[in-house]
Amino acid sequence: MRKVFDETKIHHLTLRNRLVRSATWEGMCRAGGHPTEKLAAYYGTLARGGVGLIISGYAFVRPDGKQLPGQLGIHEDSFAPEARLLTEAVHREGGKICLQLVHCGGQTTARAAGAQPVAPTAVQIDQYPELPRELPEAEIADLVAAFAAGAVRAREWGFDAVQLHAAHGYLINQFLSPLTNRRTDRYGGSLENRCRFLLEISHAVRAAVGKDFPVMVKLNGSDNLNGGLDLEEAVLVARMLDEEGIDAIEVSGGTPASGGQTPVRQGIETREQEAYNLPLAYRIKQVVSCPVMVVGGFRTFELVEGVIRREEADFVSLSRPLIREPNLPRRWEEGDESRARCISCNGCFKPGMKEGGIYCVVDKVERESRAFSL
Template sequence: MSSLLKPLDQGKLTLNNRLVMPPMATSKCEVDGKISKDILDYYDEKSRGGYISLIIVEHSFITQKGKASEGQMSIAEDSLVESLKELANIIHKNGSKAVMQINHAGSAASKDVTGFEPVGPSAVANPRKGNVPKELTKEEIKEIIEEFKAAALRVKEAGFDGVEIHSAHGYLLNQFFSPLTNHRTDEYGGDVLGRIRIHLEVIKAVREAVGDDFPVLLRLGAADYMEGGSTIEHSKIAAKEFEKAGVDMLDISGGFCGYIIPGVNGQGYFAPLTEALKEVVSIPVILTGGITEAQAAEKLLSEGKADLIGVGRAIYKDSNWAKNAIESL
């Protein structure tokens, strides 16, 4: 049997194959982040036929202060749950599982979008944006942890199959993880364990909100690919702690480099990261990064580079990609 077609039945999230559509921001929501007809149509089209076993819905902001961009999806208020149910239902009706990603942009936010001054772990320039945020107090960190907790409960109430905590692409949790942006000298800074303290507190709070049986995923920007940034060695330490804390699946991407590695092409370019992390955790690991052909996905799986394959841009460009890929195997 083809590796891509094999069901995944270890853990809390059972999937009928190994193909994942990773979260990709579309900016198709209403200005205030509410679900629009555009976004419902988009996910309806992408999930049709159930060829993609798991759809991770694009990042949604947990608070206005953490909104990344105009048209971004919101998970910041209880009143949104009803319309989010519609989104979950459409994906389910088409035969795919649906997970929702929750996020705080931190210093990647701008006052023009949020109406607030950007915040971050330390008052140092964001390598992608250049702006210097206000350093978060411990009190404010506690508030953000509560906002993640409330958002995760809304995801569950809306009928999704799991929630994904976003710590990649230079957003807030990733800013804590990266030595480039975390210069704190308190318990939320210093070595890797200090820099992931906020992650572990978020995981614990989310787990309290959703209970033991609800799948919790974490998207980790596992390396910055920048001088003085986070490395795979840091990520190995972090991944083991995340698994211990109750994360059910790791979704691997880049840190401050975003979803690309400068100067590196080829299909599955984050494979060295997922392969190294698979050696230290027993939970499933998702690999993304420039995968455009079913045969490449098949090869990466059969070589044990990952447990699941995320295909982003190819599916974004062609809604029939998954159907054609599955039928070609």
């Protein structure tokens, strides 16, 4: 019987357990995307906490793909010394780290990107902060090359894998979604055409990094939007990726425009509210041979254990709980299986905008209150 803390593998990558830190924007990089010692220390703390695999915050492959302040970049060779600090910090603690590659497309702004945002189609919808320009085919080829170049840098700088961010309404997802992709050329229309950009990136990355370096994808099982990518099409996309030899698929769901069904839902107070993407992940797992990760509201060890034991997914990904408790995996492994302390308030992201890095504001208030009472 499979267990959460069994040693396991993704392709040639050996992991100490089946818990994954899902990609989380930390806000700890310099303005141009250069990593900092603060971010390296943060990743070291996560690795020391016992999680099997750390997936980095989303790293933009071109400057016009940046969305938020303090976001990680992977577009310049000059980042090498700082990036190696990240991988070394994780490896010193016996952990493994995967770099997530992204271009935010129409979900960024001209102010953040330094230019008018780009998208598959120039449409003004709720998902986009402002009107993007439509990408010409020649520039699509440039973006494919940028993803491949970012993957090569990741491998050379000591990352153990890369993940292509094809979820949450960012550029690859924008090509997949009929809501945001209204093109009439070979990148639009049929699902095969809408999937072309993702598959071209996957091919280019694989050719650039070789067969032995793990390449993963984060995929929406559903955009949770009228007219967006739905589960039936997501299943077909996952099958295409599997046939192309992708090494793992992490299943998420939603976009910032998805109302109460965004990727980071609030108020997860009961077990019934947890694991909100599990039905999507389980459906995808039934049609692929590669490992499947699932993210979305996991707080209870018994539930995580059940998902692994019943083979509903191969890995369970956590994000916000590890902001409050980076040692949560080790706590569970050592026998304290009480529920994660995260209350799903999303307050952790506000310091990333204003103070140069995310942290749990509730935990800080509680610690300060205890110190004051002493």
